[in-house]
Amino acid sequence: MKEQVKAAPHTQVVKSDFNLALIGNPNSGKTTIFNALTGLRQKVGNYPGVTVEKKTGLIESSGGYSIRAHDLPGLYSLVPKSLDDKIASDIITGRASEIEHLDVVVVVIDASSLERNLYLATQVVEMGMPVIVALNIMDAAESAGIAIDSEKLASQIGAIVVPVVANKGTGIAVLRQEIFKIVEGRSLREPKGIRPPAEIKSALKPVRDWLAANSELSEMAIRFAAVRILSSDKALGCWRNPANGHVHDNYDDLVTRVQEARQELDEQGVSWSMLETQLRYQWIDTIYATTVCKTREHELNRSEKADRILTHRILGPIIFLLIFGAIFQSIFAWAEIPMRAIESGVAWFGSVIAGVMPDGVLQDLIVDGAIAGVGAILVFLPQILFLFFFLSLLEDSGYLARAAFIMDRTMRSVGLSGRSVIPLLSSFACAIPGIMATRTIRNSSDRIITIMIAPLMSCSARLPVYALMIGAFIPGVVVMGIFKLPGLILLAMYLFGIVAAIAAALVMKRFVGRNEPPSTFVMVLPAYRRPSMRSTLIQVWERAKIFVTDAGKIILAISIVLWFLAYYPRPQAEMSSSQAINQSYAGQLGHAIEPAIRPLGFDWKIGIGLITSFAAREVMVSTLATIYNVEGADETSVTLRQALINDRDPNTGKPVYTPLTAVSLMVFFALACQCMSTVAVVKRETNSWHWPLIMVVYMTVLAYTASLVVFQGGKLLGFG
């Protein structure tokens, strides 16, 4: 990134790899502009070693070359507050080796909150790279009575300014032209910056020397970076270690130089604390005064009017529940129809393949292993599509921040923030989309805790197990005149999951992120805005693609392993399906773990079910049906219920299962991580095996302990 401003214009443009970075405040419309520039030619991955998502896309030019565009995480300042911020800040300030060389930076700023957006924009301009400022949402600013002279703004900050309305596509063509001009070396402006007092300049000489020796920043960028380091310890700390690197060898030397500079300024009576921020806002105030013309004074704007209802102390929570109820309905009930269609489609496809392939291991592997595994992946798509469609609309419209505002107080009692509400509530339908929705949580330890407790919310896959057990063993007596016992038990299972999640959150809060500063809740409430349907659909498409390609691989692999366990060793010809599963590896494992699960009231048949239902909780029901030789049974099957009730211990003649066993099994299913897809999606979202492994271990230990207490305690009290 050395001396980019002075770099000679590219004399001939050949097909080459130019790099463009998009940076801006959260909710500035950055992603909409990214989508408008790159369309579907996008790739989503992770920055190495961290959970932060890396998004790149291609911008094609008519000149026969393409530009790689990097959509950096949204942030408010080059002094980072979170890991996401740090990635973006490191790339812009040349601390990351992620991108070798940035040819152009597009800063997206929201015209309706110009001052705050200019804070980051002017910081970026000072880094000395060719910068284009996309002045977004000019229409909203104008209707709010703010007229901005974009040419004056351009000359004051020393960057090209292009007015755009991203969600309508206005100005995007001009923006593209300006990008090409810069890349082809046809357009440059002399960057401007803040002006620190002369004493500062001389005191900072040793710090500048350090930066010149230890970074690849241009001379201009070094000047401003030095002021930033002087002003704040947070900014200083950034040079300690880049997001994915080691501790900087000479960092201690930098600290000493900064301390000496601060001491020198203290002696001269020059204030240095938060100096950059003070100077920058002073400068922004003058820029604002000369470029902005307020056509109407202090008119109550539309967002504030809408918020009189949407965040009203009584109506606000009601509207939140209604909106969330509709989303929940969509992932819980509406998604059911396409999910069944996918299931029967996959089953049909499997039978077609089975028809054309010769019988044998290969056919079984492909039909029962691979195709069934693909089916297990695809079946989640409707829920993911529904949730992300609504979530992306809510986020882009600005409502999601209000939902967090309304729910923050409630969530704080479990140590989280309002941002965790939607992911956790969504997990009542299914933890997969719920965990994927934690992307909107900016604080990284809050995000990890939310991911870790999301599978404790009773998801829809637990219902078949609950229904089978309650139907078979819980008598339909009426309690307290109006409640039926089965319904009460079902409700109790949901509440039990919530209580377990709260307890888990409180415990994890002591371990996760205890070295980080307490999470703050300084959150911008963006102006309400009509979301762009194109951008929404691209985001939904992207989520679905990530799930299928990244989590899908793991789900497919585990499916095939589980198929193998249930398939081998091959049964003899005269064996029934019940005998076949009994002698398979899964069956042998079920028998092997019986001593361990005996104290919970489970026998080897449930043991087999626990192994096979790691694929998905509802597999428990079909496994028991196979073991009891009940054909085509689901959780409402009377035959299967009777088979469970009638099962007797051959030695004692006593029933194998009692109501207490049923409760113990339900408690186990409420808490255990019996879902390979959850494991796969946690691996994808946290970008490591560390968290999914911790999740499986802690949930299994929790489930085992709780079932043990329930069963043994129940026996002591004389139940079962």
Next chain:
Amino acid sequence: MSLTKGQEMTLEQLRPGETAIINGISTNGGDEGDLMEMGLTSGTEVRLIKYAPLGDPMEIKVRGYYLSLRRSEAKAILVERVKREATGKP
């Protein structure tokens, strides 16, 4: 940060609808810089819009945009009340 004339108070003590000028941010915990970067610098006008339904966090208007922060964070922001608008609700 110096406090001179006027009513010494923090942003947390303001009532909905009231406007104040920021006098400074008291140093505690090291995130005063974060608030300043969001535009809460000395001399800036802020208006308390409302509290969330459960009384916390609060919503303020500063430099033309709306910001939500918790009461505990607002306690660190020293302000001087400007005027009281008659907006019914407390």
